[in-house]
Amino acid sequence: MKKVSPDLIRVVKDMNEADYAINIMLVQAYESLFNSDITAKQTILLEFVHKHGQLTVSELAERMKVTSSAVSQIISKLERAKYVRREINPLNRREILVRLDERGIEHFAKEEQMELSIIERFYSQLDYEEVVTMKNIVLKLKAIVEKELDEAGTLRDK
Incomplete structure (x- = not known):
């Protein structure tokens, strides 16, 4: 395994913390649409x-x-x-x-409604190119994780 720099560790931790905070805020904001x-x-x-x-x-x-x-x-x-x-x-x-x-069909209709609302409220405030770049980076990371986990024999269904 490669040696990782402290700078990379800090940046990834900051990014993960922000992602976690975003998810908590969205869950709270859209709580009424979630099936508890x-x-x-x-x-x-x-x-x-x-x-x-x-x-x-x-x-x-x-x-x-x-x-x-x-x-x-x-x-x-x-x-x-x-x-x-x-x-x-x-x-x-x-x-x-x-x-x-x-109710399963309704569940995914609500999920779609929530996703569109999030896109309209938040992602629309980013430049389109920024969203495309973010998507490409996330997909690249997903491919790396899939490859590593598949090679280790621990990959579950995608």
């Missing part, structure tokens, strides 16, 4: 289903690095609350497909 009745694991499962449209229980278990039984318990709670629904896969009747249900 959803746990972290339930949120992760919802994000995977939203991202992929539908997934099987075993695909969710693999992506979340937990057992199918654990995923089924999470799904049961989300299903009772109408965030997801289970359906038998018509192509393979032994598989259960998980899709967003009405």
Whole structure:
């Protein structure tokens, strides 16, 4: 591993502290749009289903690095609350497909509304070129982290 300069450590710590502070301020400002009745694991499962449209229980278990039984318990709670629904896969009747249900769809509509509000209120005050540069730097860092974690064998689903 490379030796890192104290200057780099200070700059990254300052940046991380600012990012953390921004996230806290945004959570507080948009608290009414957040679902406090959803746990972290339930949120992760919802994000995977939203991202992929539908997934099987075993695909969710693999992506979340937990057992199918654990995923089924999470799904049961989300299903009772109408965030997801289970359906038998018509192509393979032994598989259960998980899709967003009405409250899951509403959840992501609110998330989209919140994201657009944040863009309009805050990002619009930056120059477009600054936002593009920031995006490119974040994507470059993401690629570095993915590569390192993949090589170490610790990379979870992207």
